[in-house]
Amino acid sequence: MMYLTVQSFIEDYENESMATQRLLDALTDESLRQEVALGYRTLGHLAWHLVPNGSMLDQAGLRFEVPAARNEPPASADIIAQSYRFTTRSLIEAVRTQWTDETLQETNRVYENPWKNGLTLSIFLRHEIHHRGQLTVLMRQAGLQFTGVYGPTKEEWAAFGMAAPAI
Incomplete structure (x- = not known):
């Protein structure tokens, strides 16, 4: 799919970035060290990777404010969440x-x-959605509670008084 109007992208990105922001807001400083397996990206690296850094969009000629480049993600979940919030608006x-x-x-x-x-x-947007899915797996491994993105989480199903559907 290719966006044909600026407004259609903005509407999609506003909705998708709100879902990503909810997940980033649920992170804790301790959870940032969670790894899927030894030697792979940590939850902190993945969360920091979700903060738009301009590389793909910069190559297309779009200019916007991004956080200062860092080799390592911040040790603060709040800084990552705030950086994402600011950068998506920009x-x-x-x-x-x-x-x-x-x-x-x-x-x-x-x-x-x-x-x-x-x-x-x-x-760009599909890239974020892809990594957001990975983020939820690491958040689950870290024991974090979070809201569903495209449907309820197991905990949300339970709050409805229902069992999560078997997949």
């Missing part, structure tokens, strides 16, 4: 003011591929 404002429906049809080289800007926005 990104939305940049799309709103720098691009038009017509510029979504323009092609730029992103990761050495000729992508239309509307495709770049779509891939």
